[in-house]
Amino acid sequence: MSPPSERIENSAIAEEIRACTKCECSKYTTQRVPGIGPKDAKIVAIARNPGATEDKVGAPLVGKAGDLFNKIVQWMGHSRDSIGILNVTGCFTPENRPPTEGEIISCFPFFQGQLDWFEQKKVVLAFGREAIQSQIGPVRRLKEVVNVLRKPAYETPTYGVIPMWHPSFLLRNDAEFDDFRKEGSLVVKEAVGKALSNGLPWSLDVQGELFS
Numbered sequence: 001m002s003p004p005s006e007r008i009e010n011s012a013i014a015e016e017i018r019a020c021t022k023c024e025c026s027k028y029t030t031q032r033v034p035g036i037g038p039k040d041a042k043i044v045a046i047a048r049n050p051g052a053t054e055d056k057v058g059a060p061l062v063g064k065a066g067d068l069f070n071k072i073v074q075w076m077g078h079s080r081d082s083i084g085i086l087n088v089t090g091c092f093t094p095e096n097r098p099p100t101e102g103e104i105i106s107c108f109p110f111f112q113g114q115l116d117w118f119e120q121k122k123v124v125l126a127f128g129r130e131a132i133q134s135q136i137g138p139v140r141r142l143k144e145v146v147n148v149l150r151k152p153a154y155e156t157p158t159y160g161v162i163p164m165w166h167p168s169f170l171l172r173n174d175a176e177f178d179d180f181r182k183e184g185s186l187v188v189k190e191a192v193g194k195a196l197s198n199g200l201p202w203s204l205d206v207q208g209e210l211f212s
C-alpha cells in the first residue's frame with residue numbers, strides 16, 4: 001500500500017511538466033498543469049487540456065466543469081481527493097482551442113507517464129474526444145461510444161475505460177445533460193462499481209436513482 005502522502009502533483013514527472021517548453025503553447029500558459037491524485041487511486045479521470053481556470057489555478061478539472069465533475073464523483077460514492085486526474089496535454093491553448101496533433105504527440109510521454117504512474121487504477125473515466133481517443137483510438141462520432149457500456153468493449157488487460165462527455169460539454173448541451181441524468185449517469189455508476197468490486201469484464205444491469 002502506498003503512503004497516503006504520495007501524490008502525483010509532488011512527483012518528478014510533475015516537476016518535468018512544470019518546466020516543459022516543448023510546444024509553442026507553453027508561451028501562452030500561466031503555468032503548465034500536471035495531474036493530481038494519490039498513487040493508490042483506483043479511478044483515474046482524463047480530460048483534454050487546461051482551460052483558463054485550470055491555467056490560473058494549476059490543477060486539472062476545476063471551475064464550473066470541475067464542480068460538475070466533483071458532483072458526479074460524489075454521486076458515485078467517491079471523493080475528488082481519491083481520484084487521479086490528468087489532461088492529455090499540459091498547457092492552456094490560445095482561445096481554448098483543442099490541442100493540435102503535434103501538441104498531443106509532444107505531450108504524449110508526459111500523458112502516458114502520468115497514466116502509468118497510477119499503477120493500481122481499475123477504471124479510467126475519459127472525458128471528451130481527446131481523452132477518449134487516447135484510450136480507444138480514433139472515433140468518428142463520439143455519441144456512438146459515450147456511455148455505451150453494456151458490452152465489455154473498452155477494456156485493457158488491467159483496467160476498463162468509460163468514455164464520457166466532458167463536463168463542460170454537458171453544461172453547454174441541455175439535451176445531452178438530460179440524457180446523462182436519466183441514463184448515462186447510471187451506466188457510469190454501475191460500470192465504476194463493477195470495475196472496482198469485481199474487476200473485468202463488465203456486465204451491466206443498470207438501475208438506480210437519477211443523478212440530479
Ligand code: SF4
Pocket residue numbers: 017020021022023024025026032089090091103106107110
Ligand atoms: S503541451 Fe505538454 S509538451 Fe507541450 S509545452 Fe505543454 S507540457 Fe510541454
